[in-house]
Each structure stands twice: as structure tokens, then as C-alpha cells.
Amino acid sequence: MYQLWRINFEVKTLKFLLIYPPAIWSSAGQNPTLSGSTVPPLGLLYIAKVLEDNGNKVEIIDYSAENVDRKKLEKSVKSSDAVGLTILTITLSNSKQLIKLIKEMDKNKPVIIGGPHCSLYPEKSLIELDADISVQGDGETVINEISLALQGKKHLSEIPGVYFRDKKNNIKSGPEAKLIKNLDAVSFPSRHLVKKYQYGKMYKPDVKKEKFTSIITSRGCPHQCKYCTRQFFGMKKYRLRSKENVINELKELKENGYEYVVITDDSFLSNSKRAYQIMDDIVNEKLEFQIFIQGARVDCAEEKLYLKMKEAGVKAISFGIESGNQDILDFYNKKTTLSQIRKAVNLSRKMNFYTMGSFIFGAPFETEKHFENTIKFARSLPLNVAVFFPLEYRAGSELWENAKKEGKINSDEYCVPADLNRELAMFSNEEISLYCQQAQKKFYFRPSYILNEFIQGCKRKDFSFNKVELRVLFENASKFLK
Numbered sequence: 001m002y003q004l005w006r007i008n009f010e011v012k013t014l015k016f017l018l019i020y021p022p023a024i025w026s027s028a029g030q031n032p033t034l035s036g037s038t039v040p041p042l043g044l045l046y047i048a049k050v051l052e053d054n055g056n057k058v059e060i061i062d063y064s065a066e067n068v069d070r071k072k073l074e075k076s077v078k079s080s081d082a083v084g085l086t087i088l089t090i091t092l093s094n095s096k097q098l099i100k101l102i103k104e105m106d107k108n109k110p111v112i113i114g115g116p117h118c119s120l121y122p123e124k125s126l127i128e129l130d131a132d133i134s135v136q137g138d139g140e141t142v143i144n145e146i147s148l149a150l151q152g153k154k155h156l157s158e159i160p161g162v163y164f165r166d167k168k169n170n171i172k173s174g175p176e177a178k179l180i181k182n183l184d185a186v187s188f189p190s191r192h193l194v195k196k197y198q199y200g201k202m203y204k205p206d207v208k209k210e211k212f213t214s215i216i217t218s219r220g221c222p223h224q225c226k227y228c229t230r231q232f233f234g235m236k237k238y239r240l241r242s243k244e245n246v247i248n249e250l251k252e253l254k255e256n257g258y259e260y261v262v263i264t265d266d267s268f269l270s271n272s273k274r275a276y277q278i279m280d281d282i283v284n285e286k287l288e289f290q291i292f293i294q295g296a297r298v299d300c301a302e303e304k305l306y307l308k309m310k311e312a313g314v315k316a317i318s319f320g321i322e323s324g325n326q327d328i329l330d331f332y333n334k335k336t337t338l339s340q341i342r343k344a345v346n347l348s349r350k351m352n353f354y355t356m357g358s359f360i361f362g363a364p365f366e367t368e369k370h371f372e373n374t375i376k377f378a379r380s381l382p383l384n385v386a387v388f389f390p391l392e393y394r395a396g397s398e399l400w401e402n403a404k405k406e407g408k409i410n411s412d413e414y415c416v417p418a419d420l421n422r423e424l425a426m427f428s429n430e431e432i433s434l435y436c437q438q439a440q441k442k443f444y445f446r447p448s449y450i451l452n453e454f455i456q457g458c459k460r461k462d463f464s465f466n467k468v469e470l471r472v473l474f475e476n477a478s479k480f481l482k
Helices: 042-053 070-078 089-105 116-120 122-129 143-150 243-255 272-284 303-312 326-331 338-350 368-380 398-405 429-444 447-460 464-475
Strands: 015-020 057-062 082-086 111-114 133-135 162-165 171-173 212-215 260-263 290-296 314-322 354-361 385-390 392-394 415-417
Touching: 015 042, 042 057, 042 082, 042 143, 057 070, 070 089, 082 089, 089 111, 089 116, 089 122, 111 116, 111 122, 116 122, 122 133, 122 162, 122 171, 133 143, 212 243, 243 272, 272 303, 290 303, 303 314, 303 338, 314 338, 338 354, 338 368, 354 368, 354 429, 368 385, 368 429, 385 429, 392 398, 447 464
Parallel strands: 015 057, 015 082, 082 111, 111 133, 212 260, 260 290, 290 314, 314 354, 354 385
Antiparallel strands: 133 162, 162 171, 392 415
């Protein structure tokens, strides 16, 4: 692969183009379709910070936030010394298409891939995507060494967690990947690189650029839900940043003019003592953000903590509820109960948080009665938003691994919908999707719900969330009204 790289060995700094791949491509296959940005690609921004701290130049392209045509992409590719992409399993095919496009623009451009899918399958990803370097684990620890290797100043075989092709196109690897033990040692993300983008429309439809961002205070998750894909290298271990380090980053955000912050941890509230301390420090430092918490667990709901969250500026919280049936929750290894769910959602409403809940349909033994129980349960909860998804068997999850062992899924099928035809559910995928649509309709099209949302907007003195609800309803009206 070395003949591909023609970077001047005398160059001390490089320009990197870092890309967050598109989720959707147009039917013509030439240009991506804007999928709607929610939060910045923090993984890439962490990598960018390390590169910039060592004198390199970095450009970010976020396909979730920008329609990038071929001409613009080609200009960015040709003006860069190397291209890096973060690879998610759900964007795998699109990432492959994008890399092919990049190679057509400049066949000698080294392409580096990393992210969740590469941590699951570092060698396989390198082959499938026809990339030049694949990184397993924390990219911050190795990106500068890769930069040196691109300049001929280091050999890739010396770099931990790296897979690459040798001169004969054989796959080689460096030493075993190493985890960052002390997350406080990682510099804060280079958010200035994405100030050109507008994030947060899901939460604040009229939010201005440079006002909305996200933060992650931990890596990994202490729980082991069967459907979760976070069982890859680096995510099995739950690693926490210190509260002091988190507060210092929030101070930096405040100094840079940010007003809205989403905490995107897989399980921020799992350590309730630490979460309380962070919220208490936000209050004491008078940081005055509007805060949104993703992926909260219902078994972490404590009134003392929630009161402190409200004082700190928390405005919205989302719960992974999943089902209104205890046997389904037990099957997923959620280790939560229906009473805990009810307590958490009611406590959230008591705090006047905008409360969201997600549900999954299609467990292997889930019947129509189970679906009806979940819909009834969802309607009984004071949720502002309820979203119902068909179950998917995704690589990295226990469900996927078990189905593969049983011969129901092939090793190269990374995302398989629950489906009777595959012996993965009691209904076809089409039927499960229809049940999800019916659930949405039954939840939202209630006079009591519509009236309650208006009342809640008045209490909050903020109807921005209601605008989001209306947009979702109008976008899905054709499905709901069937």
C-alpha cells in the first residue's frame, strides 16, 4: 500500500479531511440526502483536536448536517493529505459507496476508518470498505502516530490497534489496541470546526448556529441489554470523566457562547451520585445552560437528583422504556420493572421536563397481546413523545450473536429486522412496522393528549417542543391516518 502514498517526507504537518458519512443516498446514487442533524460528531471532533494540537490542519464534513455535492467533496478531498471516516454499522453501505467515490477522485489518497463498526470488525472493515488503515478502539491515542506513518517517519506495524495492507496487499496489524484509562487526559473536542452547521433542530426548531452542542461525560455502559450493540472493544468497560473535567468543558462551552447542551452518554444517570455532583456544580458555577439528557434509565430516578437536575437547567429527558410487558423487559435483560418506569416518567413530569420514551416491537415471542399491552401502557404514561420501533438484530448485540449461532443470521448481515420469515419474530417485518404505525397513531391522536400538550407548553412558557411534535405529526400524517 505504500506506493499509494506520495506525501512529502519533509512535511511536518498534514491536512486531514474527516467525514461523518451519510445515512441516506438519493435513488440516483450520486449525492447523499440530508438526514437531519441532531448533535455534532463528537468522535471526529476529539480526533480533530489531537491533530490540531500537533499542528495539523483539519476539515470536517458532516453529511447529517450538510448536502455535499460531488464537486464540493472532490475539492475537499484533493486539498487534503488524508481522509478519515467514522464508520457506524447502519451507515456501512453508504460509507463503502463514499470511499469508492473518494478513490475515484484520487486513487492515491490514504483513507483511514475508525468508529464503532471498525472496533467490532477492524480487519473485516478494512477489506469490505477498501480502505487503507482501520483503527480499533480509541482513535485519539493513535492518530498522531498514523500521521507520522503517512510521512514515512513511523511504521504502521508499531501502532496499537491499527490494521493495514502491506506492499503485497496482505492484511497486517500493529500491537493490540489500548484503551484510554484516564479520560481526563483527552483534550476537549474541536467544536469550532462544525460551527458552520446548525444542530439541535430536534429539540429547538429555531435554534441558531453556534448555540447548540453536545457533551459526553463517559464511555461505555455498565448495563448489558440484549439488543444493544455497545459490546465492542472499548465500550465493554465503563469509563468516567471526573466531574471537575466535565465542569471545565462546560465552562469552555459557556465562554464560547453555547446555550443548549445535550448529554449524550449511553447511561449518564447510572452513577446517580456523580450525576448529582455535576448538576450541583453547574448550579454553583452559574453556568445557565438548557440541558437535554439522552438515554436515561428508569431505575435511576430519584427525586433529590431530579430536583437538582431541574435547578441546573435540565429541560428534557429521554428514556429507553422498550416495552409495557415485564416478560419482554426481562428477555431484553433491561433489569427494570413497569413500576420503575411509571415512577421515573411521573417524576419527570412532576419536574416539568419534556419527557420522551422509546419502545421496541418484535421480540421473538412477542404476540399481538404484548403489542396491545405496550400501547396501553404508553398511553397511560405522561409522555410528551413516544416512539415505537421494530426490533433489529444488530452486530455487536447478544441478540445478533445468538441468532448467528442458531444459523438465522449470516456473519456478514450486520443489521437484520425481526421477521417471522427469518424465525426471528412471530410476525413479518411488514406486520411489525404496521403495528408500530398503529401505536404512534393511537398514542398521538387523542384529544386528551393534544390538550395536555398545550397546557404543558403554557406551563413551560415554551412551545418549541410542540413545534417539533407538529412537524413529526405532519411528516407522518399519511402513515398515521391509514
